[in-house]
Amino acid sequence: MIKPSAEPIIEISNISTRFGSTQVHDGVNLEVHRGEIFGLAGSSGCGKSTLLREIILLQRPQAGSIRVFGKEILGLDDEAALSFRKSWGVMFERGALFSSLTVSENVGLPLHEHTTLSDALINELAAVKIALAGLPASAGEKYPSELSGGMRKRAALARAIALDPELLFLDEPTAGLDPLSASGFDELVLHLKQSLGLTIMMVTHDLDLLWRVADRVAILGEKKVLGIGSMQELSESDHPLIREYFYGPRGRAAWDKAWNQK
Numbered sequence: 001m002i003k004p005s006a007e008p009i010i011e012i013s014n015i016s017t018r019f020g021s022t023q024v025h026d027g028v029n030l031e032v033h034r035g036e037i038f039g040l041a042g043s044s045g046c047g048k049s050t051l052l053r054e055i056i057l058l059q060r061p062q063a064g065s066i067r068v069f070g071k072e073i074l075g076l077d078d079e080a081a082l083s084f085r086k087s088w089g090v091m092f093e094r095g096a097l098f099s100s101l102t103v104s105e106n107v108g109l110p111l112h113e114h115t116t117l118s119d120a121l122i123n124e125l126a127a128v129k130i131a132l133a134g135l136p137a138s139a140g141e142k143y144p145s146e147l148s149g150g151m152r153k154r155a156a157l158a159r160a161i162a163l164d165p166e167l168l169f170l171d172e173p174t175a176g177l178d179p180l181s182a183s184g185f186d187e188l189v190l191h192l193k194q195s196l197g198l199t200i201m202m203v204t205h206d207l208d209l210l211w212r213v214a215d216r217v218a219i220l221g222e223k224k225v226l227g228i229g230s231m232q233e234l235s236e237s238d239h240p241l242i243r244e245y246f247y248g249p250r251g252r253a254a255w256d257k258a259w260n261q262k
């Protein structure tokens with residue numbers, strides 16, 4: 001089993017983000033370590049998705065530094081940005097699969113774009129990723145519209161790992177799933193981390209998921225990181241907003257569930 005180390009894979013320093021007159025981040029600092037599952041949580045609108053988009057180079061903060069694999073990624077030229085984008089996989093909340101392509105074609109797409117492998121080999125690799133994501137082989141021939149919501153998430157995950165990334169970003173991976181599919185997804189995330197040695201950063205509102213899989217979590221609020229640590233450590237925090245997060249109605253339910261599973 002791969003244990004998290006303190007080696008930072010993502011280092012975020014003093015990030016400041018504004019949309020017009022709205023300040024979203026004002027001095028956000030955090031580190032994600034190699035081999036860990038790191039959760040980004042906090043109330044709606046606190047800037048989780050925006051921070052994720054900044055790390056994956058879809059958006060630029062006004063100030064600060066983001067280092068990935070030890071290199072500054074803000075201000076890269078297009079070519080350098082492309083090479084960074086290849087080193088991570090992203091699963092977006094809605095899957096972002098191409099509806100006119102089969103699952104197998106969707107998963108093979110990054111391989112077609114970024115490698116010179118033959119079609120036959122790409123099909124084989126796509127089948128491996130589809131299996132790793134816990135889908136039956138028959139799902140490869142299907143179009144996204146023929147799959148359930150949970151299967152679509154798994155197909156999106158298969159595509160996110162197509163290029164064997166070291167780093168995987170998940171945006172609300174269990175949103176819209178029923179509790180059974182969501183808990184299957186927890187298992188899958190843990191399995192992928194362990195079997196592929198991935199470092200995973202995920203944005204989520206799903207406290208059950210955080211209790212079950214996250215090594216550490218940062219809670220964003222008041223434009224900063226309010227607290228960072230294991231769920232157990234955060235649940236013992238004195239910060240009023242973190243306490244509200246944990247002991248408000250949703251937090252309480254997840255806490256009881258986590259406690260009962262011990």
Ligand SMILES: Nc1ncnc2c1ncn2[C@@H]1O[C@H](COP(=O)(O)OP(=O)(O)OP(=O)(O)O)[C@@H](O)[C@H]1O
Nearest residue numbers: 019022024042043044045046047048049050051205
């Ligand atoms: N492109 C944009 N233009 C203007 N405002 C934006 C833009 N993107 C995000 N915002 C604003 O920034 C703030 C943070 O949004 P963000 O989506 O990052 O929050 P979040 O914590 O991910 O929320 P949720 O949990 O509801 O998804 C919100 O007030 C949002 O309206």
